[in-house]
Structure formats: structure tokens, C-alpha cells
Amino acid sequence: MNHIKNVEAQQGVSAIRTNISLRHLDLSSLRDYGIAFSFVLLFLLLSFSSPVFLTKGNLLNIVDQSALIGVIAAGGTLVMIAGGLDISTAAIFSFVGVVNASVALRYGVIPGMITGICAGMILGAFNGFLVTVGRINAIIATLATSILFRGIALALTKGFLIYNPDPAFAVLGRGSVGSVQFTCFFFACAIAILWFILSRTTFGRYIYATGGNAEAAKLSGVRTKLVTFITFIISGFTCSIAGLIMSSRVATGQADSGQGMEISAIAAIVIGGTSIAGGEGSAWRTAIGVLLLTLIGNGFNLLDWPATLQQAFRGLIILIAVAIDAWSRKRAQ
Amino acid sequence: MTEVEVKSPVHLEVRNISKRFGATQALADVSITFERGRIHGLIGENGAGKSTLGKIICGVYQPDKGQIFVAGRAVRYLQPRDAMRDKITIISQELMLQPYRSVAENVFLGIEHRAIVSKQETRKRFVELAKNTKFDIPADARVGTLSVAVQQQVAILRSLARNTRLIVMDEPTAPLTSDEAEKLFENIRRLRELDITIIYISHFLNEVLNICETVSVLRDGQLIHTSPTSCESPDTLVSAMLGRQFALTFPERVFPRKDAPVVFSVEGLSQPPKIVDISLEIREGEILGLVGFVGSGRTEIVRAIFGADHHCAGIFKLDGKPIKIRNPHEAIAQGIAMLPESRAKQGLLLQRSIIENLTLPHLEAVSRAGIILGNKERQEVSKMMHRLDVRASHLETPVRTLSGGNQQKVLFGKWLLVKPRLLLADEPTRGIDVGSKRAIYNLISSLAKEGMAVLLISSEHEEVLELAHRILVIRDSRVVAEFAGGTTTMDAVLPECFSTSAGGDERKNRI
Numbered sequence: 001m002n003h004i005k006n007v008e009a010q011q012g013v014s015a016i017r018t019n020i021s022l023r024h025l026d027l028s029s030l031r032d033y034g035i036a037f038s039f040v041l042l043f044l045l046l047s048f049s050s051p052v053f054l055t056k057g058n059l060l061n062i063v064d065q066s067a068l069i070g071v072i073a074a075g076g077t078l079v080m081i082a083g084g085l086d087i088s089t090a091a092i093f094s095f096v097g098v099v100n101a102s103v104a105l106r107y108g109v110i111p112g113m114i115t116g117i118c119a120g121m122i123l124g125a126f127n128g129f130l131v132t133v134g135r136i137n138a139i140i141a142t143l144a145t146s147i148l149f150r151g152i153a154l155a156l157t158k159g160f161l162i163y164n165p166d167p168a169f170a171v172l173g174r175g176s177v178g179s180v181q182f183t184c185f186f187f188a189c190a191i192a193i194l195w196f197i198l199s200r201t202t203f204g205r206y207i208y209a210t211g212g213n214a215e216a217a218k219l220s221g222v223r224t225k226l227v228t229f230i231t232f233i234i235s236g237f238t239c240s241i242a243g244l245i246m247s248s249r250v251a252t253g254q255a256d257s258g259q260g261m262e263i264s265a266i267a268a269i270v271i272g273g274t275s276i277a278g279g280e281g282s283a284w285r286t287a288i289g290v291l292l293l294t295l296i297g298n299g300f301n302l303l304d305w306p307a308t309l310q311q312a313f314r315g316l317i318i319l320i321a322v323a324i325d326a327w328s329r330k331r332a333q
Numbered sequence: 334m335t336e337v338e339v340k341s342p343v344h345l346e347v348r349n350i351s352k353r354f355g356a357t358q359a360l361a362d363v364s365i366t367f368e369r370g371r372i373h374g375l376i377g378e379n380g381a382g383k384s385t386l387g388k389i390i391c392g393v394y395q396p397d398k399g400q401i402f403v404a405g406r407a408v409r410y411l412q413p414r415d416a417m418r419d420k421i422t423i424i425s426q427e428l429m430l431q432p433y434r435s436v437a438e439n440v441f442l443g444i445e446h447r448a449i450v451s452k453q454e455t456r457k458r459f460v461e462l463a464k465n466t467k468f469d470i471p472a473d474a475r476v477g478t479l480s481v482a483v484q485q486q487v488a489i490l491r492s493l494a495r496n497t498r499l500i501v502m503d504e505p506t507a508p509l510t511s512d513e514a515e516k517l518f519e520n521i522r523r524l525r526e527l528d529i530t531i532i533y534i535s536h537f538l539n540e541v542l543n544i545c546e547t548v549s550v551l552r553d554g555q556l557i558h559t560s561p562t563s564c565e566s567p568d569t570l571v572s573a574m575l576g577r578q579f580a581l582t583f584p585e586r587v588f589p590r591k592d593a594p595v596v597f598s599v600e601g602l603s604q605p606p607k608i609v610d611i612s613l614e615i616r617e618g619e620i621l622g623l624v625g626f627v628g629s630g631r632t633e634i635v636r637a638i639f640g641a642d643h644h645c646a647g648i649f650k651l652d653g654k655p656i657k658i659r660n661p662h663e664a665i666a667q668g669i670a671m672l673p674e675s676r677a678k679q680g681l682l683l684q685r686s687i688i689e690n691l692t693l694p695h696l697e698a699v700s701r702a703g704i705i706l707g708n709k710e711r712q713e714v715s716k717m718m719h720r721l722d723v724r725a726s727h728l729e730t731p732v733r734t735l736s737g738g739n740q741q742k743v744l745f746g747k748w749l750l751v752k753p754r755l756l757l758a759d760e761p762t763r764g765i766d767v768g769s770k771r772a773i774y775n776l777i778s779s780l781a782k783e784g785m786a787v788l789l790i791s792s793e794h795e796e797v798l799e800l801a802h803r804i805l806v807i808r809d810s811r812v813v814a815e816f817a818g819g820t821t822t823m824d825a826v827l828p829e830c831f832s833t834s835a836g837g838d839e840r841k842n843r844i
Contacts, residue, residue, distance in 0.1 A: 202696040202703050209693055212682040219641055219673050219680070220694040220747065221665035280684060 001027060034324065035273050039288050042295055050302040060180060064293040067183035068093075068242045068258075070287065073265040074190035077286045078197065078231045080269055083211035083278030084138035086235045088127060088146035090261040094254060095153045096120045096243030101162040101169075102252025109168045116247075117240045123149055124236015128229035146262065153255035162253035163240070173249025183245055190238060195283035211278025248282030267314075268293050271321040292317075341404045344369040344499055344530045345390065345421070350399035352385055352554075357737075357764050359385040360396070363556045365549050367499075372521060372531040374545035374562070376538070377574055378764075380792060382554040383534045387501040390532065392416035395515040426507060428488045432477030439476050440491045454814040458494075460482060466493050467523060482513035489520065499530040506540060507628050516542050536626060538567045538831060552576050567831075575823060582771065583799040584778040586819055587616035595653070596786035597669075597755045602647030607633040609810045611647075615755065615786040620777065622801030622818065623790045625830055631790050631808035632674055635757045638788075639671040640664045651754065665694055670748035674759040675788070676737070680744045683733040686724055688714045690732050690743055695751040717746040722772060738769025743778060756780065759790045774800060794823060794830075806830055 046053040072089050079086045104112025122146070128143040175182045198204040209217035210224045217224050238257040247253045274281025274288030292312075293314065300310045344570045345367045352360040367373050375383040388394045390401065392410030401408050403419050410416045413423070430439050437459035438450075446454065459472045468490050470479075476487060485505060492500055502521075506514040521531055521544060535541055541548055542562050549559040551572040557573045598614035611634055615621045623631045637644040640658040649656050651667055658664045661671070673679035681690050691714050693698050699710040714728055721742040725735055732740055741761065748756065758777065762770045777800060781787050791797050797804060798821060806814040808828040814829040 200705055200707075202700050202705060205689060205696055205705070207694060208685060208689065209682055212685055213678075215679050216673075216682055217693070219639070219661050219671060221662045222693070223660075223662055280681065 030262055033047065035271060035285065035288055035292070035321070039292050039295070042299065045240060046295070046302065050299075053298075053302055056179070060184065062181050062291065062294050062298050063184045063187060064181045065298075066290045067181075067187040069261060069264050069293070070187040070270055070290040071190045071238050071242045071245075072196040072261065072288055073286050074283070075231075075235035076265050077194060077269050077274055077281055078207055078284070079138075079235045080266075080276065081198070081211045081278055081281045082207045082228050082231045082272055083214065084131060084228055084231060085266065085276070086127065086142050086232065087139060087262050087266070088123070088142040088149060089239045089265055090258040091153075091233060092120050092123045092150035092236055092239035093243040093246065093261060094257040095123060095149045096155045096240040097247035098157055098162055098253035098255055099245045100166045100244050101251075102156075104166065104169050105162070109166065109171075113172075116244050117237065118242025120236045120243060121233050122232040122236070124239070125229070127236070128232030131232065132225040132229050150255060157253070157255050159255070163235055164247075164253070165177070170248055170251050170325050173245050173247070183249075186241060186245060190241070190285050191287045194286065198281075198283055203227070203230070208279060211280075213266035213279065220235045241316050250264075264293065267318045270325065271318060273321070273325070275325055276322065277325075342368055343402075344404065346402040347386070347390065348400045348402065350378050350386065350389060350396045352382075352389060352394060352396050354764075358554050359388075361554045362399070363551070363554070364399075365556060365559055367530055367532060368547070369498075369530055370525060370528045371547060372525055372533055372545045374541035374548040375532060375534045375551060376541050376548055376570060377551035378534060378536065378792070379792075380553075381551040381574070383551050384503055385554075386551070387423060387425075387503050387532060387534050387817065390416070390499075391421055391501055393423065404446075417495060417497075420496055421490040421501070421504065422495065422497045422499075423501040424485065424488050424505060425503045428481075428484050430476045430484055430487060430491075432475070434476060435473050436470050436476055436479075436490075437472040439487055440494050442491070444495060461602075462490065462494055466490065466527065468493075468520070479506075480513070481508045482516060485509075486520065489524070493527075493529075497529065499532070501532045501534065503534045504536075505533075506535065506537065514540070521806065538570050541570070542567065550574055558560065569722040571824075571827060575827075579694045583796075584775050586778070586800070586802065587618075587782055588802055588819075589616050589781070593617040593619065596651070598650045600648045600650075602634065602635070602637060602644055604637055604642065604644045604646075605810075607810055608637055608644065611812060613805060613812070615788060617786060617805065618779045618781050618784050619799045620787045620789055620818075622797035622804040623807055624794055624797050624804055624826055625787065625807035629807045629830070630808045633810070634757055634807065635671065635759050635788060635790060636673075638664075639669060639757055641671070641673075668754035669757065670694070670753035670755070671757040672744055672748065672761055674763065676740055676744055676763070680747075681732050684731050685724070686729045687718070687732055687735075687743055691717060694747055694749060698751050712752060714746075717750060721746050721749075721776070735792060736766070737767075738765040738772075741765050741769060741773065745760065745773070749780075753785065755788065756787045757788045760792060761789070762791065762793065762796060772838060794826065798823060798826065 003279070009249035033215050071328070072093065076086055076089060096119055099119045100112045103115040127142050127145055130136045130145070131138045134141070172182060206222045206227045209220065210227045214224050246257065268289035269281070269286050270276055270289070271292060272285030272287070273282070274285050296314055296317065297310060300307060343366055346365070348364045350360055350363045363382070363386060376384060377383045385394060389396050390414050392413045395411065397429070401410070403421070408419060416422070431442065433443070437455045440459060440462070441455055456472050463470065466484055470483060470486055470490065476484060477544060479487070481621045481656055489500070505517060521533070524531060533541065533545055542565065545562050547559060548562050548565060548570070550557040550570060552574055557576065560724040574663055593616040595614045596617050600612045607630055613621065623634065625631045626672055633642065636642045637647070638649070639660070647666060649658055658667065664671070677683060688710060692710055696705065699706055699713055718725070718728070723739050723742045723746065725739060732743055735743065761777065762773050774796070777787060777789065789797055789801055798818070801818045803818055804816040804821060804826065805812050806816070806826060808830060816826060
């Protein structure tokens, strides 16, 4: 008798479960593949409505335009999956540009790059230190350091542009293999390395664990603070790569360059579907998120839509992405 | 509410209430009548369903089946606010106060008279309320600076400010010292003078016998009986709470050899007030059980051994050699594993796959130079899944979608991929079905047979009694008694666990 009751009850429960998982499926699969779907849709739409869109030149142009944000977002993705957020990316980016241009002026191109990368990683380490040892909320800490880093860069340059006319200095940013810009390779490499770290390495697993459930990760022996610390250093590294490219391209180090890039990078990551709460995300998401943002701008240009609407449209897209993330999270609980 | 209803002697009635959480039947067909102006105790072991019933009454949970009547009127609460409208509130262990605001502000939060709050006005209202109810708390003190006991009074006052007629108190003495508990009892009696109905949830027998007029005993989600406390004694309550539980078969107990070496020992482990001078040792193949109620300090001891919490004193020895454990990473490196008490919060990454969860603590075993060897990982995990009989469609399945029993097996698997020397198992069978429980008993027993040292904690005391080779009773952060496994009964062990706040301190010096 008791047994029968049990079976009935269990059936009841499994019925409820399927129900829940069905409802859950809608939103989370939207988050999973909705972004890929929108990307393809927009891509097809533009292919049909503009004769220029599918040309090699335009497509390479899109990748080139995405590259800087893409490289920054690759590092930012690791930070975000580990449960943090780096708002100081654009500040590190311009700081490194200034360091690169001025060191290169005095000691040559290669020392400029090395110093620039070291500077970026040190700033990233400083962020990581504040968040882990200092236990300051990541958003607040990097908000403060972004102002600090820009301030230091401004003080170092006394507000002037650091112009470097050396042709060798411009190779990194302007060079190309055939018609493919160097920047496209950097973008591709950054995403490939991101993919490798996340899906093939123990460190990637630790990143997911730290962001997904820090307590469980800690009790599984993951040194969560160390993981967080390293993600910030990596973010500093990717920002400095982007900073080197940019300063080389415009042959200038500039303390106030890249304003707003940090927001674009975060937006791209989130649009891709990487969870702002941490613990979920992947490399292809970030790649698509970055490309989608560029595609919107490209489409506005090609279709001759009013550029004044572009920003509002982007904002709307970001809002939808974040809302889907929040709602699917709530359902999952 | 009309006058007639107010005078009805029955304040609240629950009729045929059932509630299920996943695989656990928290309440099954429970019917109780609560009389107006009485203190009605709900008693039972951990997991008996008493808190669930309390939360249903105040609208925190909704029953799957059954009805609630307030003064004869059928009600259905979708949220606590609905119950509040009927003047029913709960005071749970988490008091939900605003620590940075003053006492008076907390008391009137949400029921201010106007949108623009005047300090004087709030203060005046507070003084009046305090006078009427005879609670003496400084109006301007910041709540965060007060002791837990006083904070509890603030929570009670907050209920009274809303003209509450029925208060559910969920384990109110758990965080209190015995003096503070005494004070609470006085306050509860004062509430009764105000003709307020109290539903008092506790597992402390003496408290319930002292303060309540009626008591209902719950066991495994079922109501055993309701009777006046004058007809009950600690013995009758204990036997009702424990009853004859449904027959769980336990594996045969194989005691470790008499000369089995000590695998792990700790001496003078302390982190007051949670852990006070704990010394214990575990031999090869031995299952050492820790028995004690939630809050007794048993979980804290295990967490300190694993390095999850800080300890200020204590010497650890593994295989006779002194070792240092400052964090879980070091503990794991020494061959210590811990199954934490909360599977979802501390054990698993729910949205990640089985494979990722299973290899997390020992990724070095399935990787080279930080790069994961995919095939090797899959093989190892498949083997473990097979060994533990985890039922899942594939290895990439998110752990969230598994049943509680299968989740728990994954949690075990995490720690068996590389065999530990010492396994700390905190509530290894919480919230899982009977079949999975049996599988886990067999697993623990066979691991011990293979020579692993196991430290076992469970709120289901029967498990510890049936599985452990030796049992330590933890109460008030200390070891208060030791029993040999196999010869001990529940009747001998349970009295050692009881009492903190109400009489029973005389037993303290027993060991």
C-alpha cells in the first residue's frame, strides 16, 4: 500500500519536473543559441539588402573593427566567468599605449612593446590584489583604478599626445598579410586561446568553479583567490595587446584614448550569453557578441540608416541580452 | 474580521496538509488545531517537518494539498504578506532585521504613518508600544550592535507593532545562552497574557514541556499525536519522536582490527565559541560517528579539520606525523576529503556537468601540465559512475537535473577518484531517497573495510548508531560522551545530546 502511494507520488513529481524543465528550456535555450540565431539572421538580412556586405573587403573590415574590443573581451570573459568584472580595461589600454609610444621613442619598438605588456599586467595584478587580498568588490575596485590609471597616464604625458613617427612602430597596427590585417590574427588568436583555456585546461575548470560556486570550489581545493587574481592579470595582458595595436596604428600614445571601450567589451561578453553572475560562458559566445555589435554598426552604415539611431539600437540589444540572462537564471532556481 | 470570529476558541487549523520537496515528503496529511491564546509546541527530530509546517502557516511555503482555516475561515496564503494581513507572523532563526537602522526604525519599517518619517514621531510610537507590551529596549540603539537575544526581542516587537495575534517561533532558543533563553520564556509568557497565540517549534524537550500547554509531535512528515503537555514526559516525547522508523537495512558492521594504526588525530582543536578543546583520533578502517544537534559544533569541528574554517589551536597528525592544514587545498593534498553538509551550496557546481564536478578536486590525476586529458577523464568518470551506480543520461548532463540521490553519489565520486586517507562525511544522506541511502551506507562501510578512516556526521542518529564503530556526542561545542558502536542504543545517546538551554547542565561533567 505504502509502496503504491510512493510510486504515485514519484510520478507526480516527475510530471512536475518535466513541466519545469520544459519551461526552463525555452529561456535557457534562448540564452544558449538565441545569440547565434540573431547573428545569422542579421548576417543574412544584410547579405540580401546590401550588395557591398558580402564582399571580402567589407567582411575583413568587420573583423578588423571588432579586433580591439575582441582582444579585450577575451580577457574580460575569463574575469567574468570567474565571477568578477573588469571596468578598468580601457584605462589599461590607453595607459599601455602611452607607455609603448614613449618607451619606443627612446629605446626602440621591441622594448616599447615589452614594457607596455609588463605595465598592463602589473596594473591587472593591482586590480586582482584589490579584489582578492583587499576584498573590494570587483566593480568598485576597477571603477576606481580605471580613473587612477588614466590619471597617471595623463600626468605622465602632461596631457600631450606622444607621437612616434618611426615607421617600424606602425607595423603592428597597420601591417597585413595580403589583404588580412595583423589585427584580425590577434583577434583570432585571442579567441582561440580563450577557447583552449576554458575547455582544455585545469585552470579553465577552476575558473568555472570559482565563478559558479566559490564555496564549493574552495571546498574542492581550488584556490579561488589565486584564480581570480590570475584572471585579472590576464585581462591586463589582453588590454595591453589591444593598447599596443592601437598606439601603433595611430602612431600615438594618448591618455584619453579608448573611452567607453570597457563598456563595449562588457556588453559584447554579455550579449554573447556569458553570465554576468559568473560560472557560465564560453569563447564562441564572446566572439559572436563582439562581431554582432560591429555588425550592427556596419549594417547601419551600409543601409544608410540614420547613425543617430545606432546607439539606441545597441543599447536595446544589450538590454535584451541581460534580461534574458536574468530571467533564465531566476527560472533555473 | 468580525467580533464573532475573534472570540472563536480555535485560532488556526491546518487540515490534511501535505508538502513535498523534490524526493522528500516533508509533510504528509497533517491536521492540527491551534487554540487562541495558547502556546502550542511542535516537536520532532531534524527533518521531521516542523519548520515546514511553520512556514506554511505563515505563507512562506504553499501546501501541495490540504487547507488552512483562520478562525473557521478558509485561507490561502501565497506569500508572507498575505498571512500578515491575518495577523500571523513568523520569527525564524534569521531575524531579517536591518542591522544599520535603529530599533525603533526596524520595528516600524513598512508601517510608517507617513512617507516622510519623523524621528520624534517614530520614537513616540515606539515608547508607547514598549510600554503596552512591557518590552524594555533602547529605541535608538543600532540593531547590529545588540546581542542576538535582544535582536529577537526587536523582532517580536516588530510583530506586535503590526497587531500580530499569532506568532510562529522557529527554534528561537538555538542561538541563545541559557540565561537569554530564560528571558525569552518570560517574554513568551507575557505574549500569552496579551492573548497572542504562539506556535513554538523546537527539538528541546524540556523547553517544550516547560513552556507549552499543548504539544504536537511530528516524525518523518507525519503527525504522531497532539496532547496536553501535562500528559507528557521527556520519555514519552522521545519515544513518539523516534517511534519505530521504517526499516532501513544497514550493512553488517566490520570492526577494525584492534591493532589498526591511528590514521588521523587532532589534539586540543579550538576556535571558541564554536569549538572548545576537541581531541579525537581515528584508526585505519574505523568509522567514527559524531552525534549532536544542529548548532552543537559538530559541523564546525569537521570544517576546521578540513581547513575550511580557521582554528586558533590544535595539533593535527596524519599517520603519526604532525601536519599543518590552513585551507582545503592543503587538506586535500594530505589525503583528506570532506563531503560538506549542503550539497547544493557547498558541494556541487549545479549548472556544470557531472564530469566537471567529479574531477574538480583531483584534476591533476587526469591532466598533464595543466592540460586535461579528455579521454582519460571520461574513462575515469565513467568508471566511477558505474561503480557508484549514478543514473544519468550522459556525462555532460548538468548536475542540477539529477535526483538528490544521484547528486549525492556524484559528490561521493568527487572524493573517491583519488582515494583519501580520511573521509569527513557531513550529512551524507540528507534529502535523498531510501534506495540511495542504502547505497551510501554500503559505500561508507565498504570504504572503511578497505582501510579508509571515516568521520561521520548525521542528523539521523540511527545512521550513526548503525554505521559507526565508535560514537562521540557533541554538545555546546565540546565532546560530552563517548560510546562504543554496536552496543549502544538511541535511548543512551539521545539524552546526552539534549539540553543546552533548559536544565541538563548537570550532565556536563560526565566525561
